[in-house]
Amino acid sequence: MKIVKIHSILFCVFILGFISCNQKKEQKIEQTVNAQAEIILDLLDLQKKNKLGKDTLVIVENDPVYHKTKKYLAVNASAIVKKEIDLSKVDIKNTLIVFECIDGYKPEMPLELFLKAKPYLAFKDIDAAKGSNWERIIKDGNEMNADPFYLVYTSVPTDNQEYKWPYNVIKFQLVSKNINNALKPIDDEKVTKGFVLYQKQCITCHAINGIGGEMGPELNYPKSVTEYWKENELVDYIVNPASFRNKVKMPTLGITKQQSQEIVDYLKYMSEHKKVNSN
Numbered sequence: 001m002k003i004v005k006i007h008s009i010l011f012c013v014f015i016l017g018f019i020s021c022n023q024k025k026e027q028k029i030e031q032t033v034n035a036q037a038e039i040i041l042d043l044l045d046l047q048k049k050n051k052l053g054k055d056t057l058v059i060v061e062n063d064p065v066y067h068k069t070k071k072y073l074a075v076n077a078s079a080i081v082k083k084e085i086d087l088s089k090v091d092i093k094n095t096l097i098v099f100e101c102i103d104g105y106k107p108e109m110p111l112e113l114f115l116k117a118k119p120y121l122a123f124k125d126i127d128a129a130k131g132s133n134w135e136r137i138i139k140d141g142n143e144m145n146a147d148p149f150y151l152v153y154t155s156v157p158t159d160n161q162e163y164k165w166p167y168n169v170i171k172f173q174l175v176s177k178n179i180n181n182a183l184k185p186i187d188d189e190k191v192t193k194g195f196v197l198y199q200k201q202c203i204t205c206h207a208i209n210g211i212g213g214e215m216g217p218e219l220n221y222p223k224s225v226t227e228y229w230k231e232n233e234l235v236d237y238i239v240n241p242a243s244f245r246n247k248v249k250m251p252t253l254g255i256t257k258q259q260s261q262e263i264v265d266y267l268k269y270m271s272e273h274k275k276v277n278s279n
Protein backbone atom coordinates (compact mmCIF):
# COMPACT_ATOMS: atom_id res chain seq x y z
CA MET A 1 0.00 0.00 0.00
CA LYS A 2 2.68 2.45 1.08
CA ILE A 3 4.75 1.91 -2.05
CA VAL A 4 1.79 2.65 -4.29
CA LYS A 5 1.14 5.91 -2.43
CA ILE A 6 4.72 7.13 -2.85
CA HIS A 7 4.58 6.23 -6.50
CA SER A 8 1.41 8.17 -7.11
CA ILE A 9 2.76 11.20 -5.24
CA LEU A 10 5.92 11.12 -7.34
CA PHE A 11 3.78 10.77 -10.44
CA CYS A 12 1.71 13.81 -9.45
CA VAL A 13 4.83 15.90 -8.80
CA PHE A 14 6.19 14.85 -12.17
CA ILE A 15 2.96 15.80 -13.98
CA LEU A 16 2.72 19.15 -12.17
CA GLY A 17 6.31 19.96 -13.07
CA PHE A 18 5.67 19.10 -16.66
CA ILE A 19 2.54 21.27 -16.86
CA SER A 20 4.13 24.31 -15.27
CA CYS A 21 7.23 24.08 -17.46
CA ASN A 22 5.11 23.98 -20.56
CA GLN A 23 3.06 26.94 -19.41
CA LYS A 24 6.18 29.00 -18.94
CA LYS A 25 7.39 28.19 -22.43
CA GLU A 26 4.09 29.21 -23.98
CA GLN A 27 4.05 32.49 -22.09
CA LYS A 28 7.50 33.41 -23.36
CA ILE A 29 6.69 32.84 -27.02
CA GLU A 30 3.46 34.78 -26.72
CA GLN A 31 5.30 37.71 -25.17
CA THR A 32 7.83 37.78 -27.97
CA VAL A 33 5.15 37.78 -30.63
CA ASN A 34 3.19 40.54 -28.93
CA ALA A 35 6.30 42.61 -28.49
CA GLN A 36 7.24 42.24 -32.13
CA ALA A 37 6.26 45.80 -33.00
CA GLU A 38 8.70 46.90 -30.31
CA ILE A 39 11.92 45.16 -31.30
CA ILE A 40 14.53 47.90 -31.58
CA LEU A 41 18.31 47.66 -31.91
CA ASP A 42 20.14 50.78 -30.77
CA LEU A 43 23.29 50.63 -32.91
CA LEU A 44 25.28 53.23 -30.97
CA ASP A 45 24.57 51.36 -27.77
CA LEU A 46 25.72 48.07 -29.34
CA GLN A 47 28.86 49.84 -30.59
CA LYS A 48 29.60 51.14 -27.10
CA LYS A 49 29.28 47.60 -25.74
CA ASN A 50 31.52 46.24 -28.51
CA LYS A 51 28.75 44.04 -29.86
CA LEU A 52 28.83 44.91 -33.55
CA GLY A 53 31.14 42.06 -34.56
CA LYS A 54 34.43 42.23 -36.37
CA ASP A 55 35.45 44.94 -38.84
CA THR A 56 35.63 44.07 -42.52
CA LEU A 57 36.83 46.01 -45.53
CA VAL A 58 34.07 46.22 -48.15
CA ILE A 59 34.20 47.54 -51.69
CA VAL A 60 31.05 49.00 -53.20
CA GLU A 61 31.00 49.53 -56.93
CA ASN A 62 28.77 52.36 -58.14
CA ASP A 63 27.88 53.53 -54.64
CA PRO A 64 24.46 55.23 -55.05
CA VAL A 65 25.27 58.04 -52.61
CA TYR A 66 28.79 58.89 -53.80
CA HIS A 67 28.30 57.75 -57.43
CA LYS A 68 31.64 55.97 -57.65
CA THR A 69 33.46 52.95 -56.31
CA LYS A 70 34.01 53.23 -52.56
CA LYS A 71 35.83 51.36 -49.82
CA TYR A 72 34.55 51.24 -46.27
CA LEU A 73 35.32 49.71 -42.94
CA ALA A 74 32.12 47.98 -41.99
CA VAL A 75 30.45 45.30 -39.89
CA ASN A 76 28.08 42.59 -41.07
CA ALA A 77 24.58 44.02 -40.56
CA SER A 78 22.53 40.85 -40.93
CA ALA A 79 24.82 39.06 -38.45
CA ILE A 80 24.03 41.77 -35.89
CA VAL A 81 20.29 41.25 -36.36
CA LYS A 82 20.68 37.46 -36.14
CA LYS A 83 22.81 37.69 -33.02
CA GLU A 84 20.71 40.21 -31.12
CA ILE A 85 17.24 38.97 -32.07
CA ASP A 86 15.94 35.42 -31.82
CA LEU A 87 14.64 35.20 -35.39
CA SER A 88 13.16 31.75 -34.81
CA LYS A 89 10.38 33.61 -33.00
CA VAL A 90 9.86 36.22 -35.70
CA ASP A 91 7.51 35.74 -38.64
CA ILE A 92 10.20 36.83 -41.13
CA LYS A 93 7.96 36.90 -44.22
CA ASN A 94 5.56 39.32 -42.55
CA THR A 95 8.11 41.61 -40.98
CA LEU A 96 9.71 44.85 -42.15
CA ILE A 97 13.03 46.26 -41.03
CA VAL A 98 12.87 50.01 -40.49
CA PHE A 99 16.07 52.06 -40.48
CA GLU A 100 15.80 55.03 -38.16
CA CYS A 101 18.04 57.95 -39.09
CA ILE A 102 19.18 60.92 -37.00
CA ASP A 103 16.76 63.37 -38.64
CA GLY A 104 13.71 61.12 -38.22
CA TYR A 105 13.83 59.72 -41.74
CA LYS A 106 12.62 56.11 -41.61
CA PRO A 107 12.98 54.04 -44.77
CA GLU A 108 11.98 50.38 -44.59
CA MET A 109 12.35 47.14 -46.52
CA PRO A 110 11.17 43.54 -46.10
CA LEU A 111 13.26 41.78 -43.45
CA GLU A 112 13.59 38.72 -45.68
CA LEU A 113 15.18 40.81 -48.45
CA PHE A 114 17.52 42.50 -45.96
CA LEU A 115 18.76 39.18 -44.57
CA LYS A 116 19.44 37.78 -48.05
CA ALA A 117 21.17 40.90 -49.40
CA LYS A 118 24.40 40.67 -47.34
CA PRO A 119 24.08 44.18 -45.92
CA TYR A 120 26.97 45.93 -44.17
CA LEU A 121 26.98 48.82 -41.76
CA ALA A 122 29.82 51.07 -42.85
CA PHE A 123 31.29 53.21 -40.08
CA LYS A 124 34.37 54.61 -41.79
CA ASP A 125 35.10 55.70 -45.33
CA ILE A 126 38.61 54.73 -46.42
CA ASP A 127 38.69 57.64 -48.92
CA ALA A 128 37.96 60.26 -46.25
CA ALA A 129 40.44 63.03 -45.66
CA LYS A 130 42.64 62.66 -42.56
CA GLY A 131 40.77 63.56 -39.40
CA SER A 132 37.32 62.79 -40.73
CA ASN A 133 35.36 59.56 -41.03
CA TRP A 134 33.69 60.30 -44.36
CA GLU A 135 34.11 61.95 -47.68
CA ARG A 136 31.44 64.67 -47.62
CA ILE A 137 28.04 64.14 -49.21
CA ILE A 138 26.42 67.08 -51.00
CA LYS A 139 22.65 66.96 -50.81
CA ASP A 140 20.38 69.83 -51.94
CA GLY A 141 23.38 72.14 -51.69
CA ASN A 142 24.10 71.12 -48.09
CA GLU A 143 27.20 69.30 -46.92
CA MET A 144 26.58 66.17 -44.91
CA ASN A 145 28.44 63.14 -43.69
CA ALA A 146 27.20 59.61 -43.12
CA ASP A 147 27.85 59.37 -39.36
CA PRO A 148 27.41 57.16 -37.45
CA PHE A 149 26.47 54.37 -39.89
CA TYR A 150 25.76 54.01 -43.59
CA LEU A 151 23.98 50.86 -44.79
CA VAL A 152 25.66 49.41 -47.91
CA TYR A 153 25.68 46.20 -49.95
CA THR A 154 28.40 44.68 -52.09
CA SER A 155 26.30 42.45 -54.30
CA VAL A 156 22.94 44.03 -55.13
CA PRO A 157 22.12 46.21 -58.17
CA THR A 158 22.55 49.77 -56.91
CA ASP A 159 19.63 51.06 -58.98
CA ASN A 160 17.10 48.65 -57.46
CA GLN A 161 14.83 50.83 -55.29
CA GLU A 162 13.82 47.90 -53.11
CA TYR A 163 17.18 48.01 -51.35
CA LYS A 164 17.56 50.95 -49.02
CA TRP A 165 20.93 52.71 -48.54
CA PRO A 166 20.29 55.05 -45.61
CA TYR A 167 23.09 57.00 -43.92
CA ASN A 168 23.05 58.63 -40.47
CA VAL A 169 21.43 55.38 -39.32
CA ILE A 170 21.08 54.97 -35.54
CA LYS A 171 18.51 52.22 -35.02
CA PHE A 172 17.09 49.11 -36.60
CA GLN A 173 13.49 48.33 -35.80
CA LEU A 174 11.47 45.25 -36.69
CA VAL A 175 7.78 45.86 -37.25
CA SER A 176 5.01 43.60 -38.39
CA LYS A 177 3.74 44.35 -41.91
CA ASN A 178 0.32 44.51 -40.27
CA ILE A 179 1.17 47.77 -38.56
CA ASN A 180 0.97 49.52 -41.93
CA ASN A 181 -2.41 47.86 -42.46
CA ALA A 182 -3.64 50.10 -39.67
CA LEU A 183 -3.43 52.94 -42.21
CA LYS A 184 -5.19 51.03 -44.97
CA PRO A 185 -8.62 52.36 -45.96
CA ILE A 186 -11.11 49.64 -45.11
CA ASP A 187 -14.49 51.02 -46.10
CA ASP A 188 -13.70 53.22 -49.10
CA GLU A 189 -12.12 51.64 -52.18
CA LYS A 190 -11.85 54.98 -53.97
CA VAL A 191 -8.95 56.11 -51.82
CA THR A 192 -6.86 52.95 -52.23
CA LYS A 193 -4.72 54.55 -54.97
CA GLY A 194 -3.90 57.46 -52.68
CA PHE A 195 -3.02 55.03 -49.89
CA VAL A 196 -0.61 53.11 -52.12
CA LEU A 197 1.06 56.36 -53.25
CA TYR A 198 1.28 57.53 -49.64
CA GLN A 199 2.98 54.29 -48.54
CA LYS A 200 5.50 54.62 -51.34
CA GLN A 201 6.26 58.34 -51.26
CA CYS A 202 5.41 59.84 -47.90
CA ILE A 203 5.53 57.40 -44.97
CA THR A 204 9.35 57.50 -44.72
CA CYS A 205 9.08 61.11 -43.51
CA HIS A 206 5.53 61.59 -42.19
CA ALA A 207 3.36 59.78 -39.69
CA ILE A 208 -0.39 59.28 -39.74
CA ASN A 209 -1.85 58.41 -36.35
CA GLY A 210 1.70 58.11 -35.03
CA ILE A 211 2.80 55.51 -37.60
CA GLY A 212 5.61 56.52 -39.95
CA GLY A 213 8.69 58.73 -40.18
CA GLU A 214 9.39 61.82 -38.12
CA MET A 215 11.46 63.98 -40.46
CA GLY A 216 8.34 65.93 -41.46
CA PRO A 217 5.26 66.67 -39.30
CA GLU A 218 2.50 64.18 -38.46
CA LEU A 219 -0.24 64.76 -41.03
CA ASN A 220 -3.40 63.54 -39.30
CA TYR A 221 -3.43 63.88 -35.54
CA PRO A 222 -4.65 65.84 -33.67
CA LYS A 223 -5.49 68.04 -36.65
CA SER A 224 -5.37 66.72 -40.22
CA VAL A 225 -3.58 68.89 -42.78
CA THR A 226 -6.80 68.67 -44.78
CA GLU A 227 -8.52 70.61 -41.99
CA TYR A 228 -6.25 73.65 -42.06
CA TRP A 229 -5.02 73.78 -45.69
CA LYS A 230 -7.23 74.83 -48.59
CA GLU A 231 -7.59 71.68 -50.67
CA ASN A 232 -6.23 73.06 -53.97
CA GLU A 233 -3.23 74.62 -52.16
CA LEU A 234 -2.48 71.34 -50.44
CA VAL A 235 -2.52 69.50 -53.77
CA ASP A 236 -0.08 72.08 -55.22
CA TYR A 237 2.15 72.00 -52.14
CA ILE A 238 2.62 68.23 -52.38
CA VAL A 239 3.57 68.55 -56.07
CA ASN A 240 6.05 71.37 -55.48
CA PRO A 241 6.81 72.28 -51.83
CA ALA A 242 9.54 74.75 -52.83
CA SER A 243 6.96 77.00 -54.51
CA PHE A 244 5.45 77.57 -51.03
CA ARG A 245 8.35 77.63 -48.63
CA ASN A 246 11.85 79.05 -48.72
CA LYS A 247 14.61 76.53 -47.87
CA VAL A 248 12.03 73.76 -47.78
CA LYS A 249 13.25 70.35 -46.60
CA MET A 250 10.52 68.35 -48.25
CA PRO A 251 11.76 67.25 -51.67
CA THR A 252 9.90 67.61 -54.95
CA LEU A 253 9.01 63.97 -55.46
CA GLY A 254 8.01 64.05 -59.10
CA ILE A 255 4.38 63.20 -58.50
CA THR A 256 1.68 64.54 -60.82
CA LYS A 257 -1.16 66.83 -59.84
CA GLN A 258 -3.62 63.97 -60.24
CA GLN A 259 -1.58 61.69 -57.99
CA SER A 260 -1.37 64.49 -55.46
CA GLN A 261 -5.17 64.82 -55.54
CA GLU A 262 -5.44 61.07 -54.89
CA ILE A 263 -3.14 61.39 -51.89
CA VAL A 264 -5.18 64.32 -50.58
CA ASP A 265 -8.39 62.28 -50.98
CA TYR A 266 -6.74 59.57 -48.89
CA LEU A 267 -5.66 62.15 -46.28
CA LYS A 268 -9.25 63.41 -46.13
CA TYR A 269 -10.43 59.86 -45.55
CA MET A 270 -7.88 59.41 -42.73
CA SER A 271 -9.04 62.66 -41.10
CA GLU A 272 -12.26 60.74 -40.39
CA HIS A 273 -10.22 57.88 -38.89
CA LYS A 274 -8.06 59.49 -36.25
CA LYS A 275 -6.54 57.24 -33.68
CA VAL A 276 -3.51 57.79 -31.51
CA ASN A 277 -1.04 54.99 -31.79
CA SER A 278 1.37 54.38 -28.98
CA ASN A 279 4.24 53.66 -31.40
Ligand code: HEC
Residues within 6 Å of the ligand: 198, 201, 202, 203, 204, 205, 206, 215, 216, 217, 219, 225, 234, 237, 238, 241, 245, 247, 248, 249, 250, 251, 253, 255, 263
Ligand atom coordinates in the same frame (compact mmCIF):
# COMPACT_ATOMS: atom_id res chain seq x y z
C1 HEC B 1 12.28 63.34 -47.34
C2 HEC B 1 11.22 63.59 -46.43
C3 HEC B 1 9.83 63.94 -46.92
C4 HEC B 1 9.04 63.23 -47.82
C5 HEC B 1 9.42 61.98 -48.60
C6 HEC B 1 7.77 63.89 -47.83
N1 HEC B 1 7.77 64.98 -46.99
FE1 HEC B 1 6.24 66.23 -46.63
N2 HEC B 1 7.42 67.37 -45.43
C7 HEC B 1 8.71 67.07 -45.08
C8 HEC B 1 9.21 68.11 -44.20
C9 HEC B 1 10.60 68.14 -43.57
C10 HEC B 1 8.17 69.03 -44.03
C11 HEC B 1 8.17 70.31 -43.18
C12 HEC B 1 8.30 71.49 -44.03
C13 HEC B 1 9.67 71.55 -44.67
O1 HEC B 1 10.63 71.96 -44.04
O2 HEC B 1 9.74 71.13 -45.84
C14 HEC B 1 7.06 68.53 -44.83
C15 HEC B 1 5.83 69.17 -44.93
C16 HEC B 1 4.70 68.62 -45.49
C17 HEC B 1 3.37 69.18 -45.44
C18 HEC B 1 2.98 70.50 -44.77
C19 HEC B 1 2.56 70.23 -43.36
C20 HEC B 1 2.11 71.50 -42.68
O3 HEC B 1 1.27 71.42 -41.82
O4 HEC B 1 2.64 72.56 -43.01
C21 HEC B 1 2.54 68.34 -46.09
C22 HEC B 1 1.04 68.49 -46.28
C23 HEC B 1 3.34 67.24 -46.56
N3 HEC B 1 4.65 67.43 -46.18
C24 HEC B 1 2.85 66.15 -47.25
C25 HEC B 1 3.64 65.16 -47.82
C26 HEC B 1 3.14 64.12 -48.69
C27 HEC B 1 1.67 63.91 -49.03
C28 HEC B 1 4.20 63.37 -49.08
C29 HEC B 1 4.22 62.21 -50.04
C30 HEC B 1 3.74 62.49 -51.38
C31 HEC B 1 5.39 63.95 -48.44
N4 HEC B 1 5.00 65.02 -47.71
C32 HEC B 1 6.68 63.44 -48.58
C33 HEC B 1 9.45 65.96 -45.48
C34 HEC B 1 9.02 65.04 -46.41
